[in-house]
Amino acid sequence: MPKIDPRVDEYIEESEDFARPILEHLRSLVHQACPDVSETLKWSMPAFEYKGILCGMASFKAHCAFMFWKQSLIESDAFPKEKTAMGSFGKINSLKDLPSDKVIISLIHKAMELNEKGIKVERKAKPKAEIVVPDILAGELKKNKKAAATFEKFPPSCKREYIEWITDAKTDATREKRLATTIEWLMEGKRRNWKYEKKR
Known part of the structure; x- marks a missing residue:
């Protein structure tokens, strides 16, 4: 049948x-x-x-x-x-x-x-771009162990969100403000888009 x-x-x-x-x-x-x-x-x-x-x-x-x-x-x-x-x-x-x-x-x-025969197609994984932490953020993370520890534990996607947010700033003043907010949120263990994450 x-x-x-x-x-x-x-x-x-x-x-x-x-x-x-x-x-x-x-x-x-x-x-x-x-x-x-x-x-x-x-x-x-x-x-x-x-x-x-x-x-x-x-x-x-x-x-x-x-x-x-x-x-x-x-x-x-x-x-x-x-x-x-x-x-x-x-x-x-x-x-x-x-x-x-x-x-x-x-x-x-x-x-x-x-x-x-159980033969599988080899799926070639695309190599992920290396995460480059800008000097301005790297410097602040060196000063703050708690923020650095949080940042290190994050998956690559979460790290990129913070890096892009800082580097995309149009002015120095905005960049400095975002950097300060980043360190503050990292100290609290928060991701960049924590406001939009569902509460569990």
């Missing part, structure tokens, strides 16, 4: 007229290629799972998209060299824009194999 999700039925029914036959066809091919696949919704779009996310599809006002979760690990001439939209096959406006059923089924089998 195919594992059908009624939410996918609703998604297809609510799609544009041109999109319905495309989505139904793609859905049928996924089930044909992978009888053990399960349907679900991911990011409000139909997705197919088999030992992890396998592939997904989406419809928009003027085109559809079909995407393999691990496309970067699948070699195929079926994938357009230049991406024109989200998805593995670019913008799909009709069934004619899709590769042959045989090709799509072959790609689904390759995606299944990757999941069966």
Whole structure:
């Protein structure tokens, strides 16, 4: 028995007229290629799972998209060299824009194999910019151990909020005022936007 999700039925029914036959066809091919696949919704779009996310599809006002979760690990001439939209096959406006059923089924089998082997896509984390404490703040923190201790315990995002607030000041007078407030709040263990934080 195919594992059908009624939410996918609703998604297809609510799609544009041109999109319905495309989505139904793609859905049928996924089930044909992978009888053990399960349907679900991911990011409000139909997705197919088999030992992890396998592939997904989406419809928009003027085109559809079909995407393999691990496309970067699948070699195929079926994938357009230049991406024109989200998805593995670019913008799909009709069934004619899709590769042959045989090709799509072959790609689904390759995606299944990757999941069966537990092969993951390496996500390269972007190196975070180093936090540079301006001299004006560094000098004041040296004079105040309590404020410095609070500042050191803060995550990078909280440190940046204080640094940007001070360095973005338009005049020296404003900068000095913000610096004094920063030290005062740090002594109280407060973050830059403490006024807007929900009370627990």
